[in-house]
Amino acid sequence: MIYEKRIPLLRDHHTHPSLYASLSTSLDLRTVRDKGRALALIQAQEDPVVVVFGWNNSLYTFTEEELERLKPVLICNVSLHSFLMNAPAKARFAGAYPEIVAHIEDPDWVEKNLPEIFKFIVNIQPGSAARVTAFNAYLNRQGIWYAEEMLLPNAATIEYHYQLGHLDRTRFWADLKLYQALDAGTQKQVFGIKLFTDGALGPRTAAVQVPYPEGGQGILIYTLAELSAHIATVTNLGKPVAIHAIGDAAADQVVTALENVQRSEGALPPLVRMEHCQFISAATARKARSLGVVLSMQPNFNYDSVQYRDRLSPAYCARNNPFRILIDEVGFVPGKDLIFGSDGMPHGIKYALEMSLFPPEPNQKLSLDEFVAGYCVETLENGFIDIQIDETKRMVLSRVVLT
Numbered sequence: 001m002i003y004e005k006r007i008p009l010l011r012d013h014h015t016h017p018s019l020y021a022s023l024s025t026s027l028d029l030r031t032v033r034d035k036g037r038a039l040a041l042i043q044a045q046e047d048p049v050v051v052v053f054g055w056n057n058s059l060y061t062f063t064e065e066e067l068e069r070l071k072p073v074l075i076c077n078v079s080l081h082s083f084l085m086n087a088p089a090k091a092r093f094a095g096a097y098p099e100i101v102a103h104i105e106d107p108d109w110v111e112k113n114l115p116e117i118f119k120f121i122v123n124i125q126p127g128s129a130a131r132v133t134a135f136n137a138y139l140n141r142q143g144i145w146y147a148e149e150m151l152l153p154n155a156a157t158i159e160y161h162y163q164l165g166h167l168d169r170t171r172f173w174a175d176l177k178l179y180q181a182l183d184a185g186t187q188k189q190v191f192g193i194k195l196f197t198d199g200a201l202g203p204r205t206a207a208v209q210v211p212y213p214e215g216g217q218g219i220l221i222y223t224l225a226e227l228s229a230h231i232a233t234v235t236n237l238g239k240p241v242a243i244h245a246i247g248d249a250a251a252d253q254v255v256t257a258l259e260n261v262q263r264s265e266g267a268l269p270p271l272v273r274m275e276h277c278q279f280i281s282a283a284t285a286r287k288a289r290s291l292g293v294v295l296s297m298q299p300n301f302n303y304d305s306v307q308y309r310d311r312l313s314p315a316y317c318a319r320n321n322p323f324r325i326l327i328d329e330v331g332f333v334p335g336k337d338l339i340f341g342s343d344g345m346p347h348g349i350k351y352a353l354e355m356s357l358f359p360p361e362p363n364q365k366l367s368l369d370e371f372v373a374g375y376c377v378e379t380l381e382n383g384f385i386d387i388q389i390d391e392t393k394r395m396v397l398s399r400v401v402l403t
């Protein structure tokens, strides 16, 4: 059966517009499934330092010899949590970024310093008001009206949005280090603080309770005491907090830390969001809900249950993004305390809606109403998306109209 519906434009609660705008002129390997072709494409680039993104290490890896034969190159894994930099690129950045050059291949260091790496990448191809305009136009074509910046790279980014009159179409989240370096006026423009508590599935650094089939339990960035102290700091700043936690062990740690802060400070930040929480258990989700936590999740990552079968056990594949459990059993309500975004993987309506309506795992399914409640702006005043849902082909066609 095919049916049609008009829905509002998207409110993408979690993405990285500055980073993606910076990468938008870079070589994208997401659709390049053959290593020989990837190497040829890199070699054909003309930038003094080639920045490549979208490399999927479940398809191929690069040998040191292959990398050293290339021009200066920084290769970003599709997860944006692991990176390769060849010797010519290291030589170029050793003076200005000695720490990053020394540790870029160390997964532990990378996870603990991800904000620094994102800011480094943005600064290789820095932003401008023109770049923001072009990128926002791209987001609009994907049906996105509003996009939250989950990792502010610098104060200039706020200035560009201000100049363009776009401050009401985003929210800026900054890591504590950047936030504390901003002047008081700029700090007011920052909506909240972003904390990371674990890594990602791509590099097997998401912190899990049951070890990965190949061994290891990922990386917890902080001890419980450290995380509790950071949340207490944000509580005292009076700012909202958004806490990245992909693995179940990370989600457990976040909720325990929140309980600690609630006890020690008598309060929590005015808004607490958990980002991703792909493997949160029902028990931890119940505690999170009773603490008033908002879960910020990405239907796009339903496909991790297929794409990462090589590194996740069947049990973890089945547990990924358990929306039905969170909504039906734990009581989260889309649009209220369960909100959706893309993380830019990819941006836009088509893939997100296909993954929601026709997911790989039954517990991942969302109804169209739930999708709209958690993922769309409230009105049609700036435009709409006409969608056509083909249940037989499990496909969505869409037409974005801006008014």
Ligand SMILES: [Zn+2]
Pocket (backbone or CB within 6 Å): 014, 015, 016, 150, 343
């Ligand atoms: Zn993100």
